Amino acid sequence: MTSTVSLTVNGKAVSAEVEPRTLLVQLLREILGLTGTHVGCDTSQCGACVVHVNGTSLKSCTMLAVQAEGADVTTIEGLADGDTLHPMQQAFHENHGLQCGFCTPGMIMSAIDLAKRNPDPSEKEIREWLEGNLCRCTGYHNIVKSIKAGAQAMNA
Amino acid sequence: MSETGIGATVLRREDRRFISGRGNYVDDVNRPGQVYAHFVRSPHAHADVKSIDTTAAAAADGVVAVLTGADVAADGLGGLPVGWGITSQDGSPMIEPPWPIIAQDRVRYVGEAVAVVIAATRNQAKDAAELVAVDYNPLPAIISTQDSIKDGVPQVWDDAKHNICFDWGFGDADATNDAFAKASHVTTVDLVNQRLIPNAIEPRSSVADFDSSTGEMTLWCTSQGPHAVRLLLGAFVLQQPEHKFRVVSPDVGGGFGSKIYPYAEYATCCWAARRLGVPVKWTAERSESFLTDAHGRDHITKAELALDGDGRFLGLRVSTIANMGAYLSAFAPLIPTYLYATLFAGQYTTPAIFAEVKAVFTNTTPVDAYRGAGRPEATFMLERLIDAAAKEVGVDPVDIRRRNFIAPEAFPYQTPVALLYDSGNYGAALDKALELSDYAGFEARRKASEAAGKLRGIGISTPIEATGAAPSAIAGQLGARAGLYESAEIRFNATGNVTVFSGSHSHGQGHATSFAQVVSDKLGVPYENIEIVEGDTGRVQMGMGTFGSRSLSVGGSAIVKASEKIIEKGKKIAAHLLEASVDDIEFSGGNFAVKGTDKSVNIAEVAFTAYVPHNYPHFTGDPEADKNALEPGLDEQAFFDPLNFNFPYGAYVCEVEVDPDTGVTEVARFTAIDDVGNVINPMIVHGQIQGGVVQGIGQALLENGVYDQGSGQLLSGSYMDYTMPRADNVPNIDSDLTITPCPMNPLGVKGCGEMGTIGSPPAVINAIIDALSGYGVRHLDMPATPQRVWSAIREARPAA
Numbered sequence: 001m002t003s004t005v006s007l008t009v010n011g012k013a014v015s016a017e018v019e020p021r022t023l024l025v026q027l028l029r030e031i032l033g034l035t036g037t038h039v040g041c042d043t044s045q046c047g048a049c050v051v052h053v054n055g056t057s058l059k060s061c062t063m064l065a066v067q068a069e070g071a072d073v074t075t076i077e078g079l080a081d082g083d084t085l086h087p088m089q090q091a092f093h094e095n096h097g098l099q100c101g102f103c104t105p106g107m108i109m110s111a112i113d114l115a116k117r118n119p120d121p122s123e124k125e126i127r128e129w130l131e132g133n134l135c136r137c138t139g140y141h142n143i144v145k146s147i148k149a150g151a152q153a154m155n156a
Numbered sequence: 157m158s159e160t161g162i163g164a165t166v167l168r169r170e171d172r173r174f175i176s177g178r179g180n181y182v183d184d185v186n187r188p189g190q191v192y193a194h195f196v197r198s199p200h201a202h203a204d205v206k207s208i209d210t211t212a213a214a215a216a217d218g219v220v221a222v223l224t225g226a227d228v229a230a231d232g233l234g235g236l237p238v239g240w241g242i243t244s245q246d247g248s249p250m251i252e253p254p255w256p257i258i259a260q261d262r263v264r265y266v267g268e269a270v271a272v273v274i275a276a277t278r279n280q281a282k283d284a285a286e287l288v289a290v291d292y293n294p295l296p297a298i299i300s301t302q303d304s305i306k307d308g309v310p311q312v313w314d315d316a317k318h319n320i321c322f323d324w325g326f327g328d329a330d331a332t333n334d335a336f337a338k339a340s341h342v343t344t345v346d347l348v349n350q351r352l353i354p355n356a357i358e359p360r361s362s363v364a365d366f367d368s369s370t371g372e373m374t375l376w377c378t379s380q381g382p383h384a385v386r387l388l389l390g391a392f393v394l395q396q397p398e399h400k401f402r403v404v405s406p407d408v409g410g411g412f413g414s415k416i417y418p419y420a421e422y423a424t425c426c427w428a429a430r431r432l433g434v435p436v437k438w439t440a441e442r443s444e445s446f447l448t449d450a451h452g453r454d455h456i457t458k459a460e461l462a463l464d465g466d467g468r469f470l471g472l473r474v475s476t477i478a479n480m481g482a483y484l485s486a487f488a489p490l491i492p493t494y495l496y497a498t499l500f501a502g503q504y505t506t507p508a509i510f511a512e513v514k515a516v517f518t519n520t521t522p523v524d525a526y527r528g529a530g531r532p533e534a535t536f537m538l539e540r541l542i543d544a545a546a547k548e549v550g551v552d553p554v555d556i557r558r559r560n561f562i563a564p565e566a567f568p569y570q571t572p573v574a575l576l577y578d579s580g581n582y583g584a585a586l587d588k589a590l591e592l593s594d595y596a597g598f599e600a601r602r603k604a605s606e607a608a609g610k611l612r613g614i615g616i617s618t619p620i621e622a623t624g625a626a627p628s629a630i631a632g633q634l635g636a637r638a639g640l641y642e643s644a645e646i647r648f649n650a651t652g653n654v655t656v657f658s659g660s661h662s663h664g665q666g667h668a669t670s671f672a673q674v675v676s677d678k679l680g681v682p683y684e685n686i687e688i689v690e691g692d693t694g695r696v697q698m699g700m701g702t703f704g705s706r707s708l709s710v711g712g713s714a715i716v717k718a719s720e721k722i723i724e725k726g727k728k729i730a731a732h733l734l735e736a737s738v739d740d741i742e743f744s745g746g747n748f749a750v751k752g753t754d755k756s757v758n759i760a761e762v763a764f765t766a767y768v769p770h771n772y773p774h775f776t777g778d779p780e781a782d783k784n785a786l787e788p789g790l791d792e793q794a795f796f797d798p799l800n801f802n803f804p805y806g807a808y809v810c811e812v813e814v815d816p817d818t819g820v821t822e823v824a825r826f827t828a829i830d831d832v833g834n835v836i837n838p839m840i841v842h843g844q845i846q847g848g849v850v851q852g853i854g855q856a857l858l859e860n861g862v863y864d865q866g867s868g869q870l871l872s873g874s875y876m877d878y879t880m881p882r883a884d885n886v887p888n889i890d891s892d893l894t895i896t897p898c899p900m901n902p903l904g905v906k907g908c909g910e911m912g913t914i915g916s917p918p919a920v921i922n923a924i925i926d927a928l929s930g931y932g933v934r935h936l937d938m939p940a941t942p943q944r945v946w947s948a949i950r951e952a953r954p955a956a
Binding site: 105141 | 168170171172174177178179181184278279355356358359407409410412442443663664665666839840846847848849850851874875876881882883886889912
């Protein structure tokens with residue numbers, strides 16, 4: 001049994017046939033082919049799948065696709081304006097905020113939500129905000145630096 | 157130094173695709189008509205498989221096939237191979253049990269595959285897997301490393317008596333016993349180096365596609381070295397000829413050792429694709445990763461240090477039980493032997509060392525290399541033992557290390573445990589660490605913490621490791637069943653840009669940037685005109701892959717050798733163009749010039765001439781005239797087999813603050829000084845060290861692979877139970893470098909990828925024990941969780 005879900009993804013109206021159990025991340029990755037959003041665990045712990053739903057960061061493995069009916073979803077692919085990177089993407093690049101890149105989309109999506117709520121977060125605030133995002137490569141040092149710089153650039 | 161050459165901080169070129177969501181990881185790879193594999197895994201740690209009924213599963217929606225161990229046997233597939241053999245002290249070879257890709261008759265750990273369901277969608281495969289009925293006869297299991305060798309415990313393998321895989325001895329037992337006989341003090345520690353689960357954030361994945369019209373197999377898989385996967389799976393498991401087997405490792409989301417091995421799931425996808433005629437895809441769920449990715453560490457060790465009256469080390473005696481898990485993973489025997497006991501000299505002049513290692517089988521997930529692999533275990537043992545000795549003989553931990561350091565003028569230094577250290581200045585790194593960490597100011601910070609009701613401690617470790625595996629001949633003598641060189645090809649294209657093919661593999665290390673810096677520096681080609689290609693046996697000539705912090709010192713050196721061959725040929729072409737003798741041609745900054753003249757030609761022009769050879773030293777058929785003749789093209793390949801390992805070292809200082817009421821430990825400051833030789837890209841090196849240090853802090857404070865001792869169930873089998881460091885668990889890491897170039901490779905570099913995980917755990921534990929010293933606490937096992945720290949305080953605190 002499938003049903004149709006219609007939503008906006010990265011500014012484009014889309015609709016798809018999904019099973020009741022299909023997760024939003026599966027809709028994005030497997031049906032819409034937006035493979036920038038990653039799956040790193042099966043317990044909603046790692047944060048590699050964070051996207052924005054109606055402007056708020058959300059783990060797309062914690063939401064059923066049918067729950068996204070009518071929603072406005074932004075993924076990592078929808079951030080840049082043509083060739084111009086979003087300031088948070090640029091900050092991750094300039095501060096070596098990524099190594100293998102697998103956790104990076106979720107980190108960036110999560111960081112943007114923080115910067116919208118808190119234009120000048122402290123190191124402590126950034127570290128606490130990131131408790132839902134795991135990185136195994138960087139030790140977080142440069143991620144924290146990236147987010148600080150990115151938040152400042154976003155709010156400059 | 158140019159802005160993009162050796163030594164420059166160049167922002168990474170690979171970032172763009174990762175920050176834009178355009179990475180290409182294996183789970184992003186899809187083939188037309190692909191079907192999905194889902195494995196049925198044993199819920200028992202030890203059981204006979206009496207029967208498997210696949211009828212209902214095979215009839216379920218979308219199911220293409222259900223395959224079992226019987227099918228594996230019927231198709232004559234081989235088992236997973238072991239790449240290193242170890243000989244026991246009595247001269248007998250290690251016990252090497254068979255490891256079929258799907259279990260046959262018996263399962264030996266929770267998570268071992270007993271069947272695979274192949275279906276049109278992931279969900280259909282997963283649903284149908286529920287319908288596979290396996291009748292098990294559960295058997296008693298042995299889980300504990302410590303208990304595995306005791307009489308009367310369950311046996312994992314009949315021919316491994318007392319569960320012993322090998323009982324290895326190393327060093328000079330007599331000289332070591334003599335040293336202990338004349339010691340004025342002996343310090344003994346009993347240590348656990350707990351099981352860790354690597355947890356790259358990208359789960360393992362593979363997609364296999366077989367073309368029956370050509371007999372060619374293509375496998376995309378999450379590998380740190382696709383050529384090794386091709387060789388081992390092709391030759392030993394699948395009988396898929398190497399020349400008709402392409403293995404691609406595109407973007408890989410972290411490895412840390414766990415993605416070195418030729419896993420059963422990859423082989424199963426290939427076999428099923430060949431059998432069924434459709435592409436087959438599998439991606440691990442995290443729960444599966446916990447159960448089936450090779451684990452790390454898991455040692456139990458007794459270590460003794462003999463000292464003279466001045467606190468100088470006379471001898472070291474170490475006895476370790478190392479858990480291999482239920483089967484021998486590809487490099488498992490190497491890790492607790494030649495990657496472990498060879499490091500027992502540390503940075504010190506200890507003249508006599510003897511090690512005994514019993515490797516044991518248990519009903520647990522196989523254990524293999526995990527970031528550092530043997531060297532973290534060696535370093536934790538040694539640096540804890542030294543701190544314990546310092547306390548016992550009343551010498552400051554800094555002083556006792558200085559008293560025993562190998563002096564800078566003593567290099568090359570032959571240790572009593574086989575390694576020949578090439579260079580080092582250990583005191584300089586320690587000086588820098590003490591300065592950067594404001595060691596002198598610690599007492600004031602301790603008092604400030606005390607005033608706030610907290611206990612503050614400071615801990616040091618001065619680690620050394622061996623990277624750049626390996627001189628193939630030596631490795632072969634020690635049991636390696638493969639060569640350990642690396643290869644590179646530098647191909648100039650006709651328009652002057654350059655494609656470099658390397659057998660290394662980057663899964664976070666930034667090769668696309670730093671290798672291009674090397675080539676730009678050596679050949680004078682603009683950085684942006686150089687592309688690095690890795691991770692595809694269909695494009696890259698040969699490779700051993702990335703592990704053991706080898707890529708730059710071995711793979712980078714192969715690139716340097718290939719660039720030297722380019723220059724050598726380029727000189728001959730330039731000599732022809734400039735009408736000069738080859739001996740008069742000099743190469744510098746991308747230009748070939750005639751010595752003492754202003755006549756020169758750029759390497760791009762030389763490349764163009766090589767591919768459009770109108771004016772060229774062609775062969776004529778006249779042997780005399782053909783002495784200087786050349787083939788067209790400018791494309792050179794080189795293999796580099798290192799002369800020796802290289803020996804990165806460092807000095808780490810950790811400061812912790814412990815809440816005595818709760819046992820919660822916070823790493824307040826962490827300073828890491830590393831000497832990794834010359835540096836190509838400082839930004840990348842610091843990133844590697846910071847990340848490694850935090851992984852090491854994870855081992856010291858948080859991470860623990862825990863099994864239920866009776867049932868063999870993995871209790872720490874998810875991110876809710878296995879506590880990886882999160883951003884709010886760790887501080888910023890102050891990292892800096894001293895630079896002592898390695899004399900054994902053309903770049904003067906050493907490995908940097910594992911230093912952090914090697915050096916940091918003992919620094920953290922030494923700091924906590926220092927913080928708790930007022931209570932008389934002398935020992936703490938990792939991970940130093942709040943419960944353990946609190947209990948240690950309670951047990952040591954005099955009753956009120």
